[in-house]
Structures are given as structure tokens and as C-alpha cells.
Amino acid sequence: MEKVRFGIIGLGNQGSMYAVHLFGAGKIENGVVTAMCDINPAKIEAIKNRPGFEDKAYFENYVEMLDSGLVDAALIEVPHYLHPEMVIACLERGINVICEKPAGVYTKHVREMNEAAKKSGALFAMMFNQRTNCLYRKMREIIADGGIGELQRVTWIITDWYRTQKYYDSGSWRATWDGEGGGVLINQCPHQLDLVQWVVGKLPVAVRGFCEYGKWHDIEVEDEVTAFFKYDNGATGVFITTTGETPGTNRFEVSGTGGKLVCEGGQLRWYKNKVDSQVYSKTCDQGFSVPGAELVNVETDGKNPQHEGIINNFANAILGIEKPFVNGLEGIRGVELMNAIELSGWKNGEEVSLPVDEDEYLEYLNAHRKVSRYKKVDDNGVADVTGTFESKKI
Secondary structure (H helix, E strand, O other), rough: OOEEEEEEEEEOOHHHHHHHHOOOOOOOOEEEEEEOOOOOHHHHHHOOOOOOOOOEEEEOOHHHHHHHOOEEEEEEOOOOHHHHHHHHHHHOOOOOOOOOOOOOOOOOHHHHHHHHHHOOOEEEEEOOOHHOHHHHHHHHHHHHHOOOOEEEEEEEEEEOOOOOOOHOOOOOOOOOOOOOOOOOOOOOOOOHHHHHOOOOOOOOOOEEEEEEEEEOOOOOOOOEEEEEOOOOOEEEEEEEOOOOOOOOEEEEEEEEEEEEEEOOEEEEEEEEOOOOHHHHHOOOOOOOHHHHHHHHEEOOOOOHHHHHHHHHHHHHHHHHOOEEEEEEEHHHHHHHHHHHHHHHOOOOOOEEOOOHHHHHHHHHHHHHHOOOOOOOOOOOOOOOOOOOOOHHHH
């Protein structure tokens, strides 16, 4: 195999972006698109009529595409509920697969997907493109090396997701319990819910979620969330997000007894305590004294290849050129955290332990799905999402 043959399932905003701006622009060195699929003929025609895409194979049934023998790997770019089903279909056929975030809507479904991955010889990855950001990679490295001592507090204010009503009205399934499975947590924040555990190195053991449903928009699902985390060592955390606030903030702060890391405005600052705060507290003979800290403007490798980096790495991993960067099995962690926050929100902020009770979550979710309503809108349009990703603004 000289180049990996990719098939794209779903030609909406994201799938079209991959086809045109990555593969079509020659940014995937060892991969080519050979087939594409969408249940909407209008979206197929929109791609087919572009220069360079006339000779691709097009399907309206994804199983037919997978069984065509035309693809070695697939990109799953469809509504969230369909992710596990389609990933499993790929894995059972030995087709390598990258799943768009999130891994699924609920952990029980994602767990089935992970079991299929363990039995398959195919590669499985999540599109966790934010993990390629040099700032987050460096934070993870510093924390893992003990650079901030014992974890004390995790705070992420991520409120620069402002969306208009027009955005929510752009798809009949969007911002509905039955179509999307949630709001800001499942649509805008899966990357942050992945990163907040990946960077820190562990999930909370319990959360309290305070969710506002349709507070700023005419939608069914949450568009504002404040969540409180509790960790196994007694550390705490706060996660704040909304699509109704502008100008927004993106500040990720992780504090420990050895100092703190602050990621904001495209910079990573490291405040290194000269003495561990707990050691200093127990040995200092002054009541109001502080150990003092050195401010380090952290240098990184400057690399942030995003989606392009994930797909290039995946193609190279299939060809045996490099090791895979993202293990798809890890996708369940962010879904676990999302489910816990959402379940707590449905229970008026009651503390929910992790791992979440999967049956209880699904019972609540299905109750919301029963009364969910799709919107009557034109589903044929495709928006240009290039340049809208959070990493461009951090």
C-alpha cells in the first residue's frame, strides 16, 4: 500500500471540510480520498461538482461504501448517536477508522464500540485534534513530571463558544435531545472534556452539574453549564461553559502545591513555587508569609497541526511509519464526564459519582428523547467551518 485510501461518511460541515480543505488541498501526505457517502443526494452533488472530485466513488449507504473494497480507512462525520454503530461496522470489516468527537452520546453505547475495537485488528482513533496543540501537550508533560506538585484545583472557563439562533436553526437535528443528544457539552466541549482529564492525568471521582436548558436560545438542550469536580486526593475543580456569552473567555488553570499552570491567550505561564506550599506552611514561623514563586513563560515546540496532524499520523500509523497518537478507546472518558455532568443537571445539581450509572443515565436520556422535536429547516446547506475551531483563538 503506497497511500491509505480514505472514505468519508457524512458530507456535512466537517466531512466536507476534510474532503476539500485537507485531502483536496494535498495536506494529507500518505492518504487520498477514494469514496464518500451521505444519505442526502444534495450534499453529494455539492462535492461531486468540485474540480478534482469528479472521479471519486459516491454512496448513499455507508455499508455499501465499506463493502466496496475501495477504502482502507474511514472518517465518521455524522450525528453523534450514529458514531458507535458506524465505527463498529468499520472495525468488524477490518477497516481502520477515525471517529469524530464525541465517541458517542452515552457510555453504554461507547463501551460496546470499545469492545469491538479490542477484538479488531484495525486501528481506531478519535479526532482529538486539540491534543496536538503544543500548549496542552506541554501542560500534560509538566504535570506528569510533578512540576506543580500535588493537584489542588482545576479551573477551566471556556465561554467563547458564542452561537446565534441562526446557527441552531441550521439543522433539523441540531440542539435536540433525539438528534444531537445534548447541547454545549456534547457539541462544543467534547475536546475540553477530553483535555481536562488528559492534561491533568485523571478524571474526577464525583461531579455536580448545574445546567441551563435553552436559557439563551430557543433550543431543548443546555446552552450554559457550571460544573464542580471532586478528585480522589481531595482536589476540586470548576468547569464553566456557554454558547450565550460574548465576549467570551478561554482560561485553563491547574494549581498544585508546587505552583500552577495558566493557559490563556496563546501563552502558557508556569508559576513555580520556590518551596512546596504544604512544606512551607508546616515549617514557616511567619503567619502571613508566602513561599514566593518564579514566573516561567513556557517554551513549546510551537506545533499545533490539528485535524491535519491527526489524519496524517493515522495514515502513517497504518503504513507503519509512526506510532498512533490517539487511542480511540480513550474516547469514553470525555463521554463519562459529560454524562455525569448532564445527569447531575437533570437531578438539580445532585452529586454524581464516576463511573456514572449507565442505566440511570440512559433512562433519563430516553425520557428526554421521547418529548424531543426536530426543527423544520433546510438540511441541504453546508457551512464553511475552517477557522472556527477553538484552538485558533486560545
